[in-house]
Amino acid sequence: MTMDPRFAMVAGEASGDLLAGLLLDGLKSRWPALSAQGIGGPAMAQRGFEAWWPQHKLAVRGYVEVLPHLRELLAIRRALGDRLLAQRPEAFIGVDAPDFNFDLEIRLREAGVKTVHFVSPSFWAWRAKKVEKLRRAADEVLCIFPFEPELLAAQGVPATYVGHPIASVIPMAPDRAAARARLGLPAEGPVVALLPGSRRAEIRYLARRFFAAARQLQVARPQLHFVLPTLPALRAEVEAAARAEGLNPGPGGPLTVLEGQSHAALAACDVTLIASGTATLEAALFKRPMVIAYNMPWLSWQIMKGKKLQPWVGLPNILARDFVVPELLQDAATPDALARAVGRWLDHPAEVQALERQFTTLHEQLKRDTARLATDAIEKLLAR
Template structure:
């Protein structure tokens, strides 16, 4: 029996998750047609992508407002097309603000729905759990604490793990990564990851680069390596980096964030999935992040953040091993001392590597295979395939 599975991702991290899930599904059920929205990884895995992924990639409460009409129009077009295609199941990968509304409208027509990556309702906007319950038949969770939280709120949820924990080695090879990137074996390497979205790069590139300049005055032979996820973010970063080039040994890399992080001694990065990647690569990190002043004021006014740390790595470790510099604290004069200390305090680095290794071992659980089984179980449980019988 053939299956049609709709999958929608809205950013590079979701593209990677989606591609691995698609491969795992095809290994279990040969006759599957994948439709929806994805990036290069999902397209390579066989997705018929209806909309460029970059059109959906945006972060923040007020940042989305200028593009809201366009996003609503795209979601309506996608909803009508998916209803016409009659997929056996819809899988929204992360991007809950876009995907949950789409999932709910599809569910109302009888299409089964899954959200892959739990919305961070355990961190902020807890009331969204009602929307999750109404929109999807099941949530596939990356972290164990998410499953237990959703169960307490009567949402069907399955912990499947994060495929990155399965893919990345327990002992990353720094020397091989440096050879691959062509950076000196004996250099001090600082990796900068200013985010995967253009809005993040716009806000973080300057403070990150200024931090690198100030750190280079205190560290011998410092090389700064920056992976950029696509041509849009690379062009933007190159423009913002121009005033700093004369003061830095700067290397820009297309994608390949894993190699860049592995090659680094220390990583300065945006809060988000990248901190999980840094943790799994066992690298000391400093985290910086900024949203618009309106978004920050709104979050503070309504006390929306319910967690002690923003970085996933710190939440998983339950301690701030990666110092966080958020909003007005995301400044070079504050971040530079933290970055330099990560280079020079070898005992601290050993403790960080030990703790990150412990968490990595806990997170390994064949995530893509587990997610694929959960999708197929949902189809079996609900009589999947009826749309194409």
């Protein structure tokens, strides 16, 4: 092992970029002269990562939705694999994005490059067959949930629990007042965070529903304010959807649109209406009550239903093994239903307090020195 190792990494979306950035902090503390290249986003770039392709190229979710991008994605993966086999890094680290990373990891591993997969696919909830591919793809899996290594070991997959890195970033007691002041939100009165997702397809299928629900809530509760973090590239589309539903963004309006700053929005809010995905766990770690929603093309939904192994889709519910927060999916995600579910949290503070205690326990379970534990596991792999 050299003192200036080269790592290749691929992080497929905003949440993966954040995870990879935290991992790079740990790797750089162990090997300050390391270099890292591949596909990543702004958090990775801040750590000196060299992105050969921009991360947004991989930010496609679903089955039907990926088809228009499939040829380009396959070409990127093939070109990246060729380049890595020519340069042969000490290790390849695939951060989530299993549909892109697994085949790349298999190719590299078969050619003698050591491979790490950071974040096990949810084979225990949705993707039972993925574990078979994971066994071929990864020399080591870094798990963010404590029950995963034992399940993977039973399938012959080496794995290490490293905690969830987001649990070390989010404070145990978020400062709601400070977050509101920083974002210019009203100091008094309830605030609802709208998080319809960071992909264009999610904006298309969820944003109008979220805004229609928000408009209903705002008519019934004029004191409500809404905050929505989005990507700069999606801001115009998001604001147009809000106006179409009668929810005007901007100064003096009931809606504040942010570029980025999703954590600040979650810290500032009282309740969040949120798309199913990684952000639901972040909301739980901020101790915020939530309503989880999702809507997608009909064919994608039929495929997803066939893969479902548990009654829950939201991470807070999966980890609690109970419906501690409501899930309104596909046809159930109507504006009326969304508005009622958000309003219930606003009207029942005792239920909110009980949920906060439950989320605090979850936070304590997931908080570990993830960067160090992950780096230790990678160093052991390199020494084999």
